[in-house]
Amino acid sequence: MLTVVERVLAAALGPKRWDGSNAPLLVAYATAPQHVGREALALSPAELDELRAAAPDVGFERWTRDDAARALLLIARRNSGRTGDGFVTDALECFEQGDAREQQSWLRAIALWPEAKAFLPNAIDACRTNIIPVFEALACENPYPAAHFPDRNFNQMVLKAMFNSIALARIVGLPGRLNAELSRMARDYAAERTAAGRTVPPDINLALKDER
Amino acid sequence: MKIFDPHIHMTSRSTDDYEAMARAGILAIVEPAFWLGQPRTHVGSFVDYFNSLLGWERFRASQFGIRHFCTIGLNPKEANNPKLSNEVLEMLPRFLAKDGVVAVGEIGFDDQTDEEEACLFRQIELAAQFKLPILIHTPHRDKKRGTIRTIDVVRRAGFPEERVLIDHNNEETLPIVLATKCWAGHTIYPNTKMDEQRMAALVKKYGTDRIIVNSAADWGISDPLKVPKTIAVMREQGIADADIQKIVWDNPVAFFAQSGRLDVSDLDQRPAIDRTQKFETNSVLRGDQR
Numbered sequence: 001m002l003t004v005v006e007r008v009l010a011a012a013l014g015p016k017r018w019d020g021s022n023a024p025l026l027v028a029y030a031t032a033p034q035h036v037g038r039e040a041l042a043l044s045p046a047e048l049d050e051l052r053a054a055a056p057d058v059g060f061e062r063w064t065r066d067d068a069a070r071a072l073l074l075i076a077r078r079n080s081g082r083t084g085d086g087f088v089t090d091a092l093e094c095f096e097q098g099d100a101r102e103q104q105s106w107l108r109a110i111a112l113w114p115e116a117k118a119f120l121p122n123a124i125d126a127c128r129t130n131i132i133p134v135f136e137a138l139a140c141e142n143p144y145p146a147a148h149f150p151d152r153n154f155n156q157m158v159l160k161a162m163f164n165s166i167a168l169a170r171i172v173g174l175p176g177r178l179n180a181e182l183s184r185m186a187r188d189y190a191a192e193r194t195a196a197g198r199t200v201p202p203d204i205n206l207a208l209k210d211e212r
Numbered sequence: 213m214k215i216f217d218p219h220i221h222m223t224s225r226s227t228d229d230y231e232a233m234a235r236a237g238i239l240a241i242v243e244p245a246f247w248l249g250q251p252r253t254h255v256g257s258f259v260d261y262f263n264s265l266l267g268w269e270r271f272r273a274s275q276f277g278i279r280h281f282c283t284i285g286l287n288p289k290e291a292n293n294p295k296l297s298n299e300v301l302e303m304l305p306r307f308l309a310k311d312g313v314v315a316v317g318e319i320g321f322d323d324q325t326d327e328e329e330a331c332l333f334r335q336i337e338l339a340a341q342f343k344l345p346i347l348i349h350t351p352h353r354d355k356k357r358g359t360i361r362t363i364d365v366v367r368r369a370g371f372p373e374e375r376v377l378i379d380h381n382n383e384e385t386l387p388i389v390l391a392t393k394c395w396a397g398h399t400i401y402p403n404t405k406m407d408e409q410r411m412a413a414l415v416k417k418y419g420t421d422r423i424i425v426n427s428a429a430d431w432g433i434s435d436p437l438k439v440p441k442t443i444a445v446m447r448e449q450g451i452a453d454a455d456i457q458k459i460v461w462d463n464p465v466a467f468f469a470q471s472g473r474l475d476v477s478d479l480d481q482r483p484a485i486d487r488t489q490k491f492e493t494n495s496v497l498r499g500d501q502r
Contacts, residue, residue, distance in 0.1 A: 096253070128289055128323065130249055130432075156323045159353045185354050188384075192355060195383035196410065 005036050005068045022090045025077050029094045030102060032069040041068050055112055057172045059141025063108060070094075070105040071112065078113075088118045095122060100131050107137035111144040124153050132164055139171060146173025155182040158207055162189060168206040178209040213457060214480050217241045217439045218464035219347070219379060219397060219426035222269055222280070223261075227496065229429070229436045230276035236440040240279040240479055242468060243269060244318045244347055247289045249431050255299035258286075262307045270312060271491035277482045281474065283317035283347050284308055291331035292323070301334055308342045314471040315339075317347025318379070321358040324351060329365060336369040345375040345470045347397075350385065352404075359385040363392055375470050377424065380405055386414060390422065395467050399428040400438035408438070408445035415451055420458045424467065 041063045043051070051060045074094070078087050091113070095106045107126055110119055123145070126138050139145060139157050149157065154177050161168060168174060186207040190200045215238045222230070222243050233241075243265055252258060265282040273280035284307045286300045308316065316339040321328050339346045348366075351358040359378065366376055378389045379397035382405070389396040398414070399405045406414075411425060427438035435441070439460055446456050461480075468474045487497055 125251070125292065128251070128292070152325070153323070156353065163353055185357070188354065188356050192382060192384050196406075 005041075005065055006072055022093055025073060025090060026093060026097060028073050029070055029098070032073065032105075033066040033101075036065040036069045038064055038066050041065055057141075057143035058111055059108070062141055064105075066101075067105040067108055070102070071109040074109065074113070084115065085118075087113070088115050091115075092119070092122065100134050103134050104137040107134065107144075108142065110138070111142060111147065116144065117148060120148050124149065127153070127157050127160065132166075135160065135164070136166065136170075140166065141170060141172065143172045145171070146177050151177075151179055151181065155179070155185055158182060159185050159189060162186070162201050162204065162207065165201070168201075168203045174206060178207070180209060182207055183209045213237055213443060213453070214239055214461040215439055215443070216461050216464045217426055217436075218377075218424055218468065219244055219399065219428045220436060221246060221428070221430035222273060223264065224431035225429060225436055227272075227276070230273065230278060233436055234277050234482075236437050238278060238439065239482060240281070240465075241273065242281045242283060242314060242347075242464070244283040244315075244349075245285055246287045246318050246349075246430070251290055251293070253296070255296060255303065258300050259303065266307070266310055266312055268491055268494070271489075272496060274483060275485060275487055275489070275496045277485045279479065279483060281312055281314045281468065283315040284310075284313050285316045285319045285335055285347075286331055287318050288320050288322035288328045288331070288349060288351075291328045292325055294327060297327065297331050301331065301338075304335070304338060305342070308338060308344060311473060313344070314468040314473050315345045315347045315377070316342070317377075318349035319346060320349040320362055321351045322349075324354060324358055324361060329361075332362070332365055333369055336366060336371050339375075340369070340371055343472065345377065345467060346371070348376060348378045348394075350378060350380045352380075355380075355382065356384045356388070359388055363388070363394070366394070377467055379426070380428070382406060383410070383414070386418060390418060395422040395424055395463070397424045397426055399426055400435075400442050401428065402433055402435055408442045409449075411442050412446045412449040412451060415446060415455070415459065416449065420455045420463070422463065423459050424463050425459055 043060060048060060074091055077090055082090055095103060098106060110116060110123060123138055127135060129135050139161055145154055145157055158171060161171060186204055190204055193200050217238055220241050220243060245262060245265060262284055270280040286297055291297050316335050319332050319335045336346060348362055373393035376394040377397050378394050380399045381389060381396050386396055398411055400408055400411060415423060425439055425442050427436050428434060429436040443456055443460060465476060469476055
């Protein structure tokens, strides 16, 4: 399926893929679904194994065709010689000018880049969104937060997941990032819910360091 | 019963809402500056927003017989981009000086970052400079800690607590706020924050001093009639009308009157509605109605 996406995309972009400016990338990034569709990526087991070997813990099984197309576009941009700061600048333009769906694709692929660490402020900021699918694109099935977030931001992300009834099991690397402050926050949250006569998330123990 | 909703984001609401609010007895409202659901990226977006709170929205409210005041400030959700937040803080003074601005707000914590704390501190200093009260937003997440931290910052700034309204309280934070001299706001929401029954229980437990309720209706699931609906539940629960009146009128009026910009002499009279009035050539009427 990946090769199909790649072929469709190459045909859509034509031979003059990249001139000096970032404009062709921005247009292609925004219009990717028009060329490859929005269906599930439906990877074969062999493709999935290959991708997982290259990028463990990235939730490719949830990706759509346009997610893959957008990741391939950024790969093509890197392969055109834009690496390091140049790649960071170009990729960030895709993110900052993107709608919610484009931002979702962008965040799903964020761990793939050698420049990934440079995107930390943007990733932290993305967690402030009220658009839950955008939040999930980073917080769930994504190794980036556990690998790069400082404790304070990681803790806020876990609390926000609980707050939005997102299963904590979806947060990659949570067991390795448990800490006393997160346990305190989770306990306060349980107390607040109880005082309000509300239910406590059934998986709250996953956020508690000393009860595992 | 005279009703003052001291926290409602009318920019996101319809004319049907204004009509229903007036019918339910709401005479005056405060619209705090907040965020719009997704982050703004340019200082000019804030300038236009603040101007619309002071201009078009105040006019729109008047067309339904409701007095509209606002608070101006940089909300904590948008305080984490240092370049933008500095630009916003620098242009705040010219808005804080205007009539109709009855507090600095909503300010406070969201993710409880250092950047948020710096913006909160600077805005408390601005409130002192402009002799305005402040409206504090407490965070949705890690609320108890955020409330304690907020009070610490207020005290460190040396700001008088009686000019601070700490909003969105719940069972856990209310006793903390009442142990200070700050006022305690409660947001009655359909699903989150506080509901009518819990609010009535808090009033029975803690009394009416410094207690305020609001709808905080905005662009999310919320209800601009939550203050009148809370009045109904408090009555059902046997709370005396005089006590209810204190919560939904006397307290918010006394708090915001500290700005010196709330004319209390005729606040309880519904202003006459004249829909032939225009705001910068715009009217709330359409086509044939004019």
